[in-house]
Amino acid sequence: MTEFMLKRRHVLMGMTATTLGGLALPGGLRAQDATPKRGGTLRISHTTRIATLNVLNLSGPAEYPVADMLYSGLTRIGLDSKAHPDLAERWEASADAKEFTYFLREGLTFHDGSPCTAEDVVATFEAILNPDVPAAARSVLNMIDRIEAVDPLTVRFHLSMPFADLPFSTAHANARILSRAALAAPLTELDTKANGTGPFKLETYDSARILRLVRNDNYYQPDKPHLDAVEMLLFPDLAAESANFLSGATDVMLTVQQAEYARIEAAAGIEAQRVASGRYVCVVMRQDQKPWDDVRVRKALALATDRELLVQVILEGLGRPAYDSLVAPELEFATEKPVIPYDPEAAKKLLAEAGYPDGLKVELVASDRPAIRVQTAIALQQTAAAGGFDINIVTMPHDTYLAEVWMKGAFYIGYWGTQPTIDATYKLLLTSDGSYQDTEWKNTEFDKLIIEGSATTDPAKRAEIYARVQEMELADTPYVVPFFEDVLTANSDKTFGWTVAPISRYYYIEDVWLDRG
């Protein structure tokens, strides 16, 4: 049922992208089976606190949907994992990918009624680039040299180096447009107040209990949002959350745990959704030391990883096996990865060739949060044993792990979320100057190709470059990536149009409507 829906949605998204081109709105056309009804209050349950509303650096799982409702960016990532117009109705890039011009929609206003113009956009990006302001989007926008308001509706970005993925960067969940006035006021006010351009306005905010948003009548999309109000309800206890959801006290369960998914999917009047995403667990093998400097040892571990079993046991089947590439299949320019079979005999042979005929004894560190790290370690210990790996698992508190093992240890479990582009995926972990480069794999040819890829605007040429980059990754196995985890969410069958983007930062709640019959 859900798989079928996923496929149909993808087809629809493909049609949207091809027929409407740049005009397509993110998430459009999904709920067209019936005419949306106006009105109603959507109640969303979540289990993590909404600690701040400061869109510049919020990062909580329940904070992202709130930011997505309160604020809009220049661009927004759609369900197809591509950048779509948001406040900017279109954009142009210069041939050398060093200059981008965004054209804003006419008549945009903030929630307080003041107009949203190019000046506000410039102020927002200047704040993000200001090293004194904590801003999560700075790392993906640091190639911006200068921002210029050409006229009230036109903004031009001058980049210090070519970067063809800028429309993805401007869609960053923490790069939404704030008003110049809000940025001039003390920034701590952003924690509790919000004056955005998004589909909903803030009404009440109690971080320990509830956050209530009401319809923004001046939203730029005509006739949207369909809802009158949205309530984000905090349930610190998972069992209480699912009980309330199943009894109909809430309409949407933001995140469903894997262990609970089957039960919730089977409940009457509930639509559970699996969204294939690029969230992955990776096995980090530090390659400036023995034994992981030998590619045969890494390949042996890859062969000794039973990916099907891991997906089944750890994810309850709610994910897809991955084959040692960090690149999710959804991303633009992603290539088809060859299946790596579970073959412990071949792994043993490779280990023997590498000089370990009696197997290899190693210590694998897994932090205790989230539980999936330890679960992966336990399962890997089992499947790799047949391949000659004698793995001793060391678990530790997450803080200790971050301080003592992460980016230092020789063999440990990493866990990362989806990145919007191949460029961002590799720059996070694999390029020599990557933000969290922790394998010491360092390959200069790979680095060069990544730079070339971001400087190229011709899609055909980029596809070629990125295909080579992914080939290089597969040839060397810098990480063992056993699986991609699905994003799980659920809504009542009276809620229409609820969905989550694979990158789980964008929710399109302006498209959601209720029909309580």
Added chain:
Amino acid sequence: MREILRNPAGLVGSFLLVIVLSAAVLGPFVAPYDPQQFHAASRLQGPSAAFWLGTDQYGRDLLSRLLNGAPATVLFGLGATALGVGAGSIIGVIAGVAGGRVDSIIMRVLDGLLAMPELLFTLLIVTFLGGGTSQAMLAVAVTFTPGMARISRSAVLSVRTRDYVQAAIARGESRSWIVGREVLPNALGPIIVEATIRVSFAIMIGATLGFLGLGAQPPSTEWGLMVAEARQFMFRNPWCVAVPGVAIAITAMGFNLFGDALRDAFDPRRRRI
């Protein structure tokens, strides 16, 4: 011993203890499977001929895990109690024998520590020391110390003024001889009884810490940790929570009933004729 077995509570307690202790000694050798081995085809199943107590979320045999976890769980209880009782008795005997100002100072400090709820105090220590089995054991021992010191002190005080002690003092025996030969043997009864009952508390606190992720760490087979790991899967296979939970309850009950019976046996007023 006959006294204990004549008491119904003692009989049940002894019976449970025999089961638990034999599981702790023989468990790892009689377990039908490797406790870490996955049986992916039969995950989260109830009891069957192949898996007598069912399987957990990885398809690991619950009976094998239970038997393998028994030594760790029981040793944790015994070890923490031994440490706590040892330290507590020494402090209590010193306070009781010394008397006067030393006694007052020690006892006021211990009163302060006693005012703190036991579990809260343990959590505080574990948070300070960090998670792990030995840290948890140490934390439980430290928590037990004030209570045990109080009990051993009162036992020493009640013995100290007895005639045989006075006689020894009159004979001109050395102080350490008096403490070692006259006071301690006669004060030992209440301490042993209390210690036996405390083992059950130690096991329960150990399981609680394991459950909260502060004690033993995965893939250990400690029982509290087993409950914590299986909690998510409670609706799909209640057995994976119930089995270690019942095991903890049986062990705690065994030590508790046995300790009660032991107290009755030591208490002449309750002794049957």
